[in-house]
Amino acid sequence: MDRAAGLSVRVKLTLSYAGFLMLAGGLLLAAVWVFLLRYVPDRAMLYNPDDQPTNGVFPVRSALLEVFAPRAAAVMAFLLLFGLLGGWILAGRMLAPLTRITDATRTAANGTLSHRIRLSGRKDEFRELADAFDTMLARLESHVAEQQRFAANASHELRTPLAISKALLDVARTDPNNDTRELVDRLHAVNTRAIDLTEALLLLSRAEQRTFTREPVDLSLLAEEATETLLPLAEKHGVTIETRGDIAPTTGSPTLLLQLTTNLVHNAIVHNLPEQGTVWVTTRAHRDTVTLTVENTGETLTPELASTLTEPFRRGTERIHTDHAGVGLGLAIVRTITQAHEGTLTLTPRSEGGVRVMVELAAAPPQASAHRNL
Numbered sequence: 001m002d003r004a005a006g007l008s009v010r011v012k013l014t015l016s017y018a019g020f021l022m023l024a025g026g027l028l029l030a031a032v033w034v035f036l037l038r039y040v041p042d043r044a045m046l047y048n049p050d051d052q053p054t055n056g057v058f059p060v061r062s063a064l065l066e067v068f069a070p071r072a073a074a075v076m077a078f079l080l081l082f083g084l085l086g087g088w089i090l091a092g093r094m095l096a097p098l099t100r101i102t103d104a105t106r107t108a109a110n111g112t113l114s115h116r117i118r119l120s121g122r123k124d125e126f127r128e129l130a131d132a133f134d135t136m137l138a139r140l141e142s143h144v145a146e147q148q149r150f151a152a153n154a155s156h157e158l159r160t161p162l163a164i165s166k167a168l169l170d171v172a173r174t175d176p177n178n179d180t181r182e183l184v185d186r187l188h189a190v191n192t193r194a195i196d197l198t199e200a201l202l203l204l205s206r207a208e209q210r211t212f213t214r215e216p217v218d219l220s221l222l223a224e225e226a227t228e229t230l231l232p233l234a235e236k237h238g239v240t241i242e243t244r245g246d247i248a249p250t251t252g253s254p255t256l257l258l259q260l261t262t263n264l265v266h267n268a269i270v271h272n273l274p275e276q277g278t279v280w281v282t283t284r285a286h287r288d289t290v291t292l293t294v295e296n297t298g299e300t301l302t303p304e305l306a307s308t309l310t311e312p313f314r315r316g317t318e319r320i321h322t323d324h325a326g327v328g329l330g331l332a333i334v335r336t337i338t339q340a341h342e343g344t345l346t347l348t349p350r351s352e353g354g355v356r357v358m359v360e361l362a363a364a365p366p367q368a369s370a371h372r373n374l
Helices: 009-039 060-109 125-174 180-209 219-236 254-270 303-307 330-340 366-373
Strands: 043-047 053-059 215-218 239-245 249-252 277-285 289-296 344-349 355-362
Touching: 009 060, 060 125, 125 180, 180 254, 180 330, 215 219, 215 254, 219 239, 219 254, 219 277, 219 289, 239 254, 249 254, 249 355, 254 277, 254 289, 254 330, 254 355, 303 344, 330 344, 330 355
Parallel strands: 239 277
Antiparallel strands: 043 053, 215 249, 277 289, 289 355, 344 355
16 A cells, blocks of 8 residues: 655654653753742842942842853753654664564565564563564464465366376277277266365365354254264265264354264274274263264374374375275365364374364353253
8 A cells, every 4th residue: 555655653753752851851941940930039139248238239030041041942952952862762772673573574575474583582562573473474384385285286186087087088089989888987986076076175165264154053963964874885884883972062054064073974984994893973062162073993093194184185094995085175174164163173093993083162152052952
């Protein structure tokens, strides 16, 4: 935004310091003059050397004024110069941290987010501002890097089904005797994967923007709905689902929270043992929070691998069934939805194998729970 040029803050502070000093000096001189007017007589008798009064009268106040006025003017001139010089130096020292913050802001505006102010010294308002700005830059740099990785991975994932479709069509064009039904089936599968990936990206974007209305939600009901929906998939994989727990009222988007629950249960089913696997879905209500926990049997994971499973397009090694690889955004969507609801997502490897995923959200206010029960 273009603004009209004005006085700098340093000049304003300098004039303020000098003006305050002049005001203080003027008040002091005025107090001295009032004192002289009150306690010094207007005229006084003149005495000879023998302490005998003469007929002459000396104007005391007039004489004092003649002596006091020029010296007062000199003092005020000195205070003005001292105030301007001292104010300029003090303002420069006080605004030096602000100059560093401004330079860092301009550097960040040019696209360089790695620069940090790192203001030294004891804690004060400027250092709090500098530390807050450094924290903001660190988060922005991390967010931009994450978005760049996400964009690169998304481009790669979206390009893969398109490249497969192109290859299938090229083969069909060069081989007129190719089975058309098989080609259609393979193209349908590839197209379905591309659609699933696109819908997942849209859902992830919606959750990140937090453009949803908060409503009372019971996580236990969402867990039951997700379990019933995915029961055929669990039976196909030979996985048993056990659902238990308390009524867990919270507030948020019913659609997004159902998607979160469905993703967790789906992930627990497809990343399980080849046969005789188990998934446990548990809800708990605490004083200020509610939790949704999904555990599954499976291969043993390291804490390092478990911590990376929520990153977009990251899939655990040797943990994906060939018949349902997914799009690699299931837990990433869960993490984004949890963050959009100011919640906490925790992934912990189970010692027996598999992983435990817990989502902790704020409990619904009592009035919201009462309204829902009505």
